[in-house]
Amino acid sequence: MGLPSASTYPAATRGHTGLDLRHLRRCLGRFTTGVTVVSYRSGEGMRGVTVNSFTSVSLDPPLVLVSIARGAKAAVALRDAPFTVNVLAADQLDLAWTFAGRPVDGARVRWDSRVGGVAHLRGSAAWFECAPWDAIDAGDHVLFLGAVVAHDQRQVEPLLFQSGKFRALGTELGAGPGRQADPLSWIQHRLHAQRLTDDGARAVLNQL
Numbered sequence: 001m002g003l004p005s006a007s008t009y010p011a012a013t014r015g016h017t018g019l020d021l022r023h024l025r026r027c028l029g030r031f032t033t034g035v036t037v038v039s040y041r042s043g044e045g046m047r048g049v050t051v052n053s054f055t056s057v058s059l060d061p062p063l064v065l066v067s068i069a070r071g072a073k074a075a076v077a078l079r080d081a082p083f084t085v086n087v088l089a090a091d092q093l094d095l096a097w098t099f100a101g102r103p104v105d106g107a108r109v110r111w112d113s114r115v116g117g118v119a120h121l122r123g124s125a126a127w128f129e130c131a132p133w134d135a136i137d138a139g140d141h142v143l144f145l146g147a148v149v150a151h152d153q154r155q156v157e158p159l160l161f162q163s164g165k166f167r168a169l170g171t172e173l174g175a176g177p178g179r180q181a182d183p184l185s186w187i188q189h190r191l192h193a194q195r196l197t198d199d200g201a202r203a204v205l206n207q208l
């Protein structure tokens with residue numbers, strides 16, 4: 001059985017899905033993501049665009065993907081062009097706004113680059129320099145696939161985005177069943193999740 005094609009849902013392709021799009025956006029916003037800036041060269045120097053639709057796709061070959069709105073300048077600039085995905089650190093919130101078209105006074109944009117490579121943002125949690133692999137039209141967005149040609153990372157807290165708000169990491173819950181990260185974070189998580197009173201907190205502690 002094949003996958004449903006656009007012609008299976010002709011109404012959907014014309015934007016008359018019957019769905020409540022505001023509700024759909026709220027539902028999609030429940031998915032927590034990191035925040036990246038996709039950097040690329042332009043005639044006037046380096047450019048960037050804030051993007052949370054970044055995902056890893058394949059290790060062999062090493063492919064990543066970003067989804068860019070058709071109306072964004074980046075959707076034109078990234079066609080057949082190399083780019084770098086910069087995963088923002090929690091202390092780079094000003095850069096997230098700046099590259100989303102809301103410049104922040106005093107935001108420090110500092111570029112580092114490899115010889116011949118597309119520059120990356122200094123201070124990022126990770127960066128992936130990409131050669132263009134494919135561009136796929138998808139509704140009101142274009143999916144840009146890049147083949148990773150260089151990459152690096154730093155052990156810093158990442159910036160997160162959820163339900164329209166920027167956030168920072170919360171409690172670490174462990175690396176596998178029965179492998180909690182550390183007892184203190186587990187207790188903090190339980191207290192937060194259950195909104196326990198002092199008595200409830202003592203009860204949790206007594207169970208340990």
Ligand SMILES: Cc1cc2nc3c(=O)[nH]c(=O)nc-3n(C[C@H](O)[C@H](O)[C@H](O)COP(=O)(O)O)c2cc1C
Nearest residue numbers: 049050051052053067068069072073074099100101
């Ligand atoms: C947290 C966040 C995530 C965003 N993610 C995307 C995204 O994945 N794709 C996209 O096209 N725009 C995204 N945007 C919006 C663009 O950053 C914004 O429209 C930008 O001004 C487009 O710039 P350009 O027209 O210069 O390319 C995001 C904005 C924010 C604040």
